Amino acid sequence: MQAFRDTDAALTQRGVGIAQSPAETVAIARAKLSALAVKAQETHVNQPGRSNANVLQTHQPTRLMWEPADPAITPTETTCLGKTTPQxxxxxxxxxxxxxxDIGHSDHYLKRIEEVGKALAQTQQPLSEKALQAMARDQAQWIAQVETVVDQAQTILACKGQPMAGGTFYCGKQCCLFAREGLFAATAPSRGVQPTEGDRQQLPTEMLAWERGVILKVEQGTIDSKTTRITNADVARFERFAQRLQLAATNHASIAGHER
Known part of the structure; x- marks a missing residue:
């Protein structure tokens, strides 16, 4: 039972920061997430010869609910009372x-962001309040989406991971996972960001074979936003796999209980 509790506690540790410092206007989103920020800890996995049922407990990822983003993002809007909004x-x-x-917005929505970006690049036209609010919402939803995948990936590593390179490693058809103290990463074949020399030094060689690119990287509890490319399809894929593992562990525990 102690091993069960220790592992369950380890699975609840997550990192939800963001490496790139956004404009002050997105501080609204980060403030809502600050209560969730914790230091990433080394992933614990089951010892050889021990049942996964002893180290796995159903773990529901933290969910954040946000209002739907307003597609009417306008590049210009006068600020009230002459106040200047940080851009x-x-x-x-x-x-x-x-x-x-990555969070699944429509092509029309993305086109509006392109127009906002062009206006800023060509004429230094400031973003409207609606655009700034939409940007903050989307960033917060993206962080929550990444956090969900990290939750599910930790469950997968706890059940299927093997010791490697000072951490825990798992590689399947869709992606490879690696965790050690202060570092969490995922790669996928034929997609993601090309690994840097630093990635090659940090990650097991197997993670980067077969033209795998980096789709998730968290260091010291902070998401590397330049590297992370987690989509809403990834969320669904990770959740399905983690749920299958949880169901298998539950069934195993039930069978073991009847045998006793």
Whole structure:
């Protein structure tokens, strides 16, 4: 029972920061998430010869509910009372586009972000309040989406992972996972971001074979937004796999209980 509780506690540890400092306007989203921020801890896995039923408990990821983003994002809008709203840099608008795409927004919505970015690049036209609010919502939803995948990936590693390179490693057809103290990463074949030299030094060689790209990287509890490319399809895929493992562990525990 102690091993069960220790592992369950380990599975609840997550990192939800973001590596790139966005404009001050997205601080609204980060403030809502601050209560969830915790330091990433080393993933614990079952010892050889021990049943997975002793180390796995159904774990529901933290869910954040957000209002639907308003598709009517206008590039200009006069601020009230002459107050100046802090504006994001162009690279932050580009990052917004990537994150909005990854959480599943429509082509029409993405086109509006493109127009906002062009207006900012060509004429230094500031973003409207609606655009800033939509940007904050999308970033917060993206962070929550990444956090959900990290939750499910930790469950997968706890059940299927093997010791490697000072951490825990698992590789399947869809992706490979690796976790050690202060680092969590995932790669996928024929997609993601090309690994850097630093990635090659940090990650097991098997993770980067067969043209696998990095789709998730969390260091010291902070999401690397330049590297992470988690989509809503990834969320569904990870959840299905983790649920199958949880069901198998539950059935195993039930059978073991009857045998006793």
């Amino acid at each position: 994001p840099a162009l690279n932050e608008v580009r990052l917004w586009y990537v994150q909005a795409r």
